[in-house]
Amino acid sequence: MPVIEVRDLQKTFRVKEKAPGLSGSVRALFHPEYRSVEAVKGVTLEVEEGEALAFIGPNGAGKSTTIKMLTGILHPTAGDATVLGYNPWRQREQLAFHIGSVFGQKSQLWYHLPPTDTFNLLAKIYELDPDSYRRRRDELVEAFEIGDLLQIPVRKMSLGQRMRCEIAASLLHRPKVIFLDEPTIGLDVIAKQKIRDLIRRANREERTTVFLTSHDAGDIEQLCKRVVIINYGQVIYDDAVHHLKRQHLRTKVISLKLADAWEGLDLPGVRVLKARDYGVKLEVDGAVAATQDVVATLLARYSIVDITIEDPPMEDIISSIFAAQVPEEGPAEPALAATLSGGRQP
Amino acid sequence: MMAKYAEVLKVTLQNRLAYVYDQIFRSLGMVIHIFIFIQLWRVTFRNVGGPVGGFTLPQMIWYLVLTETIITSSPRFNGRIDAEVRAGDVAYSLNRPYSYLFFQYASFLAEWLFLLPINFAAGAIVAWPLVGGIDWRPEAVPVALLAMFAGASIQFFEMAAVALLAFWLEDTRGLWLLVERAQWLLGGLLLPVEAFPGVLRRIAEVLPFPHVVGGPARLAVDFSWQAFGRLALYQGVWLLVFAVVASGVFRLGVSRINVNGG
Numbered sequence: 043m044p045v046i047e048v049r050d051l052q053k054t055f056r057v058k059e060k061a062p063g064l065s066g067s068v069r070a071l072f073h074p075e076y077r078s079v080e081a082v083k084g085v086t087l088e089v090e091e092g093e094a095l096a097f098i099g100p101n102g103a104g105k106s107t108t109i110k111m112l113t114g115i116l117h118p119t120a121g122d123a124t125v126l127g128y129n130p131w132r133q134r135e136q137l138a139f140h141i142g143s144v145f146g147q148k149s150q151l152w153y154h155l156p157p158t159d160t161f162n163l164l165a166k167i168y169e170l171d172p173d174s175y176r177r178r179r180d181e182l183v184e185a186f187e188i189g190d191l192l193q194i195p196v197r198k199m200s201l202g203q204r205m206r207c208e209i210a211a212s213l214l215h216r217p218k219v220i221f222l223d224e225p226t227i228g229l230d231v232i233a234k235q236k237i238r239d240l241i242r243r244a245n246r247e248e249r250t251t252v253f254l255t256s257h258d259a260g261d262i263e264q265l266c267k268r269v270v271i272i273n274y275g276q277v278i279y280d281d282a283v284h285h286l287k288r289q290h291l292r293t294k295v296i297s298l299k300l301a302d303a304w305e306g307l308d309l310p311g312v313r314v315l316k317a318r319d320y321g322v323k324l325e326v327d328g329a330v331a332a333t334q335d336v337v338a339t340l341l342a343r344y345s346i347v348d349i350t351i352e353d354p355p356m357e358d359i360i361s362s363i364f365a366a367q368v369p370e371e372g373p374a375e376p377a378l379a380a381t382l383s384g385g386r387q388p
Numbered sequence: 389m390m391a392k393y394a395e396v397l398k399v400t401l402q403n404r405l406a407y408v409y410d411q412i413f414r415s416l417g418m419v420i421h422i423f424i425f426i427q428l429w430r431v432t433f434r435n436v437g438g439p440v441g442g443f444t445l446p447q448m449i450w451y452l453v454l455t456e457t458i459i460t461s462s463p464r465f466n467g468r469i470d471a472e473v474r475a476g477d478v479a480y481s482l483n484r485p486y487s488y489l490f491f492q493y494a495s496f497l498a499e500w501l502f503l504l505p506i507n508f509a510a511g512a513i514v515a516w517p518l519v520g521g522i523d524w525r526p527e528a529v530p531v532a533l534l535a536m537f538a539g540a541s542i543q544f545f546e547m548a549a550v551a552l553l554a555f556w557l558e559d560t561r562g563l564w565l566l567v568e569r570a571q572w573l574l575g576g577l578l579l580p581v582e583a584f585p586g587v588l589r590r591i592a593e594v595l596p597f598p599h600v601v602g603g604p605a606r607l608a609v610d611f612s613w614q615a616f617g618r619l620a621l622y623q624g625v626w627l628l629v630f631a632v633v634a635s636g637v638f639r640l641g642v643s644r645i646n647v648n649g650g
Contacts, residue, residue, distance in 0.1 A: 113483040117643060138485040148480050152399060154406040159399050166395035167486055195406075 045219055045251050046089035051121035053082040053107050081107040083275035092249040096266035104275040105255045109221050142217035144208055146224035151196045157207040158192045168215035182210040202233025219251040226261055238264050259353035279363055290359045292328040295352045301345035312336055392486055393494040400498035415510035422514045425452055441583025446519040447609045453511035454605035455577045461503035462543050465496050466564040469551035489638055496544045525611045532608035538623040539600040545630035555641030576602020596626040
């Protein structure tokens with residue numbers, strides 16, 4: 043049974059425009075001019091109970107606007123949506139008791155206080171029964187391994203520690219759906235992995251529906267089974283993550299700092315993206331060469347000072363989806379973009 | 389329902405206690421302020437040769453300590469609300485089961501409770517040795533505190549109503565500055581409204597300002613149940629007016645909210 047149903051959701055912002063210079067400023071005082079920006083142009087999708095959905099797209103694609111409409115923050119210009127049977131913008135307060143949200147760049151923890159104070163406050167805000175709150179808090183403290191952090195002011199925590207507390211805070215009231223907006227932004231590899239494990243656990247063990255946005259391909263690969271890509275306010279891809287991975291996420295980018303000068307590497311499936319005397323960036327096509335074999339060859343041939351292995355940026359994945367499906371002669375028009383959707387046509 | 393806002397008040401107070409020494413240091417500015425005004429009022433009383441606005445010199449100084457305390461203990465939430473609206477941060481509180489306005493009000497009251505004793509102590513440590521005490525009526529203290537609480541509440545909703553205009557205006561801080569200056573001048577910060585010349589006094593009395601600043605202070609130093617009744621009536625009306633206006637502005641603003649990003 044779908045917990046999120048979205049039908050032709052649209053949002054148009056009115057943006058004030060001003061001509062440059064003093065005269066433009068004066069004119070704008072008396073004759074303000076507005077431009078309409080269509081941030082979301084008719085998104086349609088369904089999310090099943092217990093599903094972990096990655097809702098991704100480049101900056102300005104409309105994903106945060108969509109999330110804000112689904113959590114009742116924004117009123118849409120047109121279209122309809124229900125989350126857990128509630129209309130988010132008309133029944134915002136009732137819905138708020140059943141959903142959780144984590145905005146990676148907007149903390150809900152009180153900066154100068156230990157997390158336990160925020161937890162107590164949230165328990166009151168969500169009107170939790172004291173006994174069930176205490177049981178739930180202890181459960182999360184154990185699962186998230188934050189027992190040592192409970193009494194430390196948030197300002198003294200690392201970002202990874204803070205995010206663990208953030209997610210625990212957002213799960214206190216046992217939300218049925220959790221909206222995660224860039225939950226791993228700015229974290230190191232180990233902290234990212236920890237956060238992913240915790241989100242996965244909430245999804246699998248408690249059947250919390252996860253609605254995730256992230257620019258990190260690792261988040262999507264490890265947490266979600268389905269991916270919806272939005273660009274220019276429209277869904278351009280809706281399919282299983284393993285399909286996306288097979289089709290568009292098969293490359294890895296290896297960045298190296300060398301002790302010796304770069305002398306090239308001739309291996310099938312390896313492309314040099316950028317090379318300087320002691321630094322090089324390579325792209326490995328996973329369909330042709332295994333990343334570990336390429337690294338082994340590099341280690342055997344060069345003295346390596348530093349190495350990083352990354353997924354291609356989300357923007358590149360989206361470009362590759364366009365490149366694979368848009369005819370060379372024409373730009374991706376909205377109507378055309380709609381035809382790019384994968385398994386589930388919106 | 390009220391438990392959540394009581395918890396907000398408690399948590400804000402805890403948060404504010406992290407800055408207690410910083411605040412004590414800041415409040416020392418009031419010591420200098422009161423000291424200078426004691427010297428000025430001494431000269432004025434000597435020249436007048438009798439009460440001013442119905443007040444003796446000690447009453448006038450304690451009135452001043454209280455009005456200064458009221459003004460300096462009112463946290464500037466207009467700046468915070470204005471910034472939250474302009475940055476779009478107000479939106480993040482909309483998907484939580486509480487009222488944004490009451491959440492801010494509870495935080496405001498916590499900060500007010502934190503600042504009030506510190507600022508009063510800073511004024512009192514100068515006034516007490518230099519002009520001595522006055523004959524406080526025992527009922528005056530709790531009743532005046534109640535009036536100060538009502539005044540602070542009016543001040544909050546007044547501030548919120550102005551700051552929430554940030555949904556439409558680029559910056560509301562300039563507008564609040566005007567309101568604040570009017571409050572200082574017409575609210576009886578330096579001189580009780582009763583000592584104002586005729587027309588000015590009549591204008592001031594129908595405005596909300598003296599019921600926030602001078603009214604509660606006067607009640608403390610020159611208590612009467614009649615004055616309290618009159619003040620409570622004005623405060624009730626203004627509180628209702630600003631609470632309704634602030635809620636209305638908020639509702640209108642939220643319906644056209646535009647959040648940055650997307």
